[in-house]
Amino acid sequence: MNENARISRIQKGKRTEIRRENERVILEAAEKVFAEAGFGGATMQLIADMAGLPKANLHYYFATKEDLYRRVxxxxxxxxxxxxxxxxxxxxxxxxxxxxxxxxxxxxxxxxxxxxxxxxxxxxxxxxxxxxxxxxxxxxxxxxxxxxxxxxxxxxxxxxxxxxxxxxxxxxxxxxxxxxxxxxxxxxxxxxxxxxxxxxxxxxxxxxxxxxxxxx
Amino acid sequence: MNENARISRIQKGKRTEIRRENERVILEAAEKVFAEAGFGGATMQLIADMAGLPKANLHYYFATKEDLYRRVxxxxxxxxxxxxxxxxxxxxxxxxxxxxxxxxxxxxxxxxxxxxxxxxxxxxxxxxxxxxxxxxxxxxxxxxxxxxxxxxxxxxxxxxxxxxxxxxxxxxxxxxxxxxxxxxxxxxxxxxxxxxxxxxxxxxxxxxxxxxxxxx
DNA sequence: AATTTTGTTGACCGGTTGGTCAGGTTGTGG
DNA sequence: CCACAACCTGACCAACCGGTCAACAAAATT
CATH class of the missing domain: 1.10.357.10 (Tetracycline Repressor, domain 2)
Incomplete structure (x- = not known):
């Protein structure tokens, strides 16, 4: 396996794709919820619902509410x-x-x-x-x-x-x-x-x- | 008792004074806390502490957090x-x-x-x-x-x-x-x-x- | 095909929050 | 001085929240 093939696989691998897509969806939902409710008023459950994912899944990608907020x-x-x-x-x-x-x-x-x-x-x-x-x-x-x-x-x-x-x-x-x-x-x-x-x-x-x- | 005397008593009565002063203190504290933490991030306990009153006393003057916020x-x-x-x-x-x-x-x-x-x-x-x-x-x-x-x-x-x-x-x-x-x-x-x-x-x-x- | 890594999720938990309430204190009118 | 109303507050509670975890599914690696 040469270098190009490996990079290609990494970038296109389903794992990487899933991660990137889920992070995108979560960040988009979080941006909206944080904007509309403020940090204190926003809940992980609300963000999860808007992202269409279980709450526990959010914590898999972003350890804490504050981490997620910081990224936004x-x-x-x-x-x-x-x-x-x-x-x-x-x-x-x-x-x-x-x-x-x-x-x-x-x-x-x-x-x-x-x-x-x-x-x-x-x-x-x-x-x-x-x-x-x-x-x-x-x-x-x-x-x-x-x-x-x-x-x-x-x-x-x-x-x-x-x-x-x-x-x-x-x-x-x-x-x-x-x-x-x-x-x-x-x-x-x-x-x-x-x-x-x-x-x-x-x-x-x-x-x-x-x-x-x-x-x- | 004539009208003037009654109005004077109402305006100067200790009861009225207590109410007015406490509402003032609470509103002032609430304004600061709501500004610094947002509605969702603000807590009645924090406002009470800043106003120097027990939390239950806040609810005596303002029924709910939302009522207090609305006044501010x-x-x-x-x-x-x-x-x-x-x-x-x-x-x-x-x-x-x-x-x-x-x-x-x-x-x-x-x-x-x-x-x-x-x-x-x-x-x-x-x-x-x-x-x-x-x-x-x-x-x-x-x-x-x-x-x-x-x-x-x-x-x-x-x-x-x-x-x-x-x-x-x-x-x-x-x-x-x-x-x-x-x-x-x-x-x-x-x-x-x-x-x-x-x-x-x-x-x-x-x-x-x-x-x-x-x-x- | 076996094994390891990564992703998924319902159920659960300790801590906090807004709000209540009973019982007490203080002020007011008669 | 008495009775009533307004004020005060410690203790309590149900609801909710951020975060955890064990068990499982899917994908990648060997």
Whole structure:
């Protein structure tokens, strides 16, 4: 048996497939339940029911409720950080910040449950991911602040406090996920349409970009 | 006994005083515990300990955990609505929206626990205050949107979607309460100083006001 | 085909939680 | 000073929750 065949077998083996699929189903159910009930309000039984598995099976893949929760939070954090790719290779603030806002709005739309879990985690004092905040997030923030400061120094945008600007972007974009229920209620109880999402994105972009002196 | 004497006695009676004071202490403790642990994670025992009362005493004043929670949520909702007073008798958007942002930032600073409870309630689908969203909040929103629209029609500000503008103000201001822990962590673990709160308020105000074409 | 590893699950358990209640204490009106 | 109402609380309970485990099934390995 050569190396390729072995790798192929490992990746395609039924065992591996079962594990991957079950973990996926469990994490998806957990994300939803944690988002809708909070960590304390969520029960392993509820997650199991939503995943269509016996509760004992959950504990086979994830030792404890906290382990499962940690994985859910880490998943959304990864997505969150990736949105920064828009930021990096941008020529100036109009392009960079505009693309970042669009990326974050897209995340709010496609991962509303993950966003809520993250918000909930932070609101409760980040008991699980405090170390991420102090290391990865801090470095990430410092890096983007430096980019914004360079744009300001180059006269490409108004001298707005870069940190506060990032907070404003985070707040406005995540609002559409975290407070989605309120927004839906004020929208006659109906989810936002494609057009409404585009309008919201455009409004956020235009107000912020004009607010930092990039648009006229 | 005349009417005045009776009212005076009722308001000053020790019984009334005891009830009012105990309810106040319990609500204050409950707000903090619900904010830090969520509804599901909060326990009556924890609230009782923080209030310095036996658990059974809590159930004397508030029949169920849900009753207590409902009162906490209603309290913050009242404060929330009152911030709109800044909006109403304003000559134009610079004054009205500026004052509203300041009022909401002040609420985020002075009632961080209440803000978090409100956010948590909405994030979880507003199980307790859904009717408020559909009645009071909707009317409130429609009213302010009309005011903003009049300003736009009068040429006092750029034609920004009034609804999205309100959402942006809610999001940016409440962010400082709901994500206060994250902001504090990124601030070297220290709470914002007076000066930093003023800076944050000014940045939010200037970016939004410039963003809607009110500032140059 | 035998053996080992991995996956599956109903039944069970100790600990915690929201809520109750009986019996006591304190304040109030007559 | 008496009777009634409001307030207080230790002890208790049924329900539920996270987690365990033994016994079994299925797949992989030899």
């Amino acid at each position: 939070v880490q998943n959304i954090f990864e997505i969150w950080l990736h949105a920064a790719d828009s930021f990096d290779n941008a020529a100036g603030p109009a392009e960079g910040i505009g693309a970042y806002i669009e990326a974050k709005m897209e995340i709010s739309r496609r991962h509303p449950f993950g966003s809520k879990v993250w918000a909930s985690e932070v609101m409760h004092g980040a008991p699980v991911i405090q170390d991420y905040l102090e290391t990865t997030l801090r470095e990430w923030t410092d890096g983007r602040m430096a980019v914004i400061q360079r744009w300001i120094d180059a006269g490409l945008m108004a001298p707005v406090n870069p940190r506060q600007l990032l907070y404003m972007i985070w707040a406005t974009t995540q609002h559409y996920a975290d407070f989605g229920h309120q927004i839906e209620t004020l929208n006659a109880g109906k989810p936002l349409t494609d057009r409404q999402w585009r309008d919201a994105t455009e409004t956020v972009k235009s107000v912020i970009l004009r607010g930092i002196g990039v648009l006229v | 949520v209603q309290n913050i909702f009242e404060i929330w609505l009152h911030a709109a007073d800044s909006f109403d008798n304003a000559a134009g958007p610079a004054e009205g929206i500026g004052a509203y942002i300041e009022a909401k930032m002040e609420i985020s600073r002075r009632h961080p626990f209440g803000s978090k409870v409100w956010a948590s309630e909405v994030m979880h689908g507003a199980p307790v205050i859904q009717d408020y969203l559909e009645t009071t909040l909707r009317e409130w929103t429609d009213g302010r949107m009309a005011v903003i629209q009049r300003w736009i029609d009068a040429g006092l500000m750029a034609p920004v979607n009034p609804r999205q503008l309100l959402y942006m103000i809610w999001a940016t201001t409440q962010h400082y309460a709901d994500f206060g822990h994250q902001i504090e962590t990124l601030n070297a673990g220290k709470p914002l100083t007076d000066r930093q709160w003023r800076d944050a308020t000014e940045t939010v105000k200037s970016v939004i006001l410039r963003g809607i074409g009110v500032l140059v």
